[in-house]
Amino acid sequence: MNRMRIFPALAVLGLVTGLVLAADAPATTATTTGSAAKVKAQKEPKRKVIVYYFITYVRCQKCYNIENYTREAVETGFAKELKKGTLEMKVLNMEDAENAHFGNDYQLVTKSVVLSDVAKGRETRFKVLPKTWMLLSDKAAFMKYIQDEVKAFLRAK
Secondary structure, eight states, rough: HHHHHHHHHHHOOOOHHHHHHHHHHHOOOOOOHHHHHHHHHSSSSSEEEEEEEEEEEOOOOOHHHHHHHHHHHEEEEEEHHHHHHHHEEEEEETTSSTTHHHHHHHTSSSSEEEEEEEEEEEEEEEEEOOOOOOOOOOHHHHHHHHHHHHHHHHOOO
């Protein structure tokens, strides 16, 4: 009977000890081989364009459509640039503390698509795309708009 009481206590003690030891252990990194190593070896490009879609916690179907259409426009129109790292898409919630500054930085009043030109780790210019909500009912026009704006941003120096 005593063995049945001791075993769960030992199991819990072992679990707690393992968690404590894991928390104190130094972080380690795994080595990679093959294509994963090649990706890791690539340097950060000197310049890249980031396509941001800024959201909030409350979202409607139109908000999801903006995200999906923007992602599709970027992925279908710029696969090479995405792979090279000269183009990136990020969806960020403006209500998260670490992203709250973007609303002021870009003077956003609603969910928005913003293009940001980053050179050597610093933003050099940006553009809020104001027609996203107006073109939302026409997916083809919306995607063309996003792709045209991204192309122009990529071409500009």
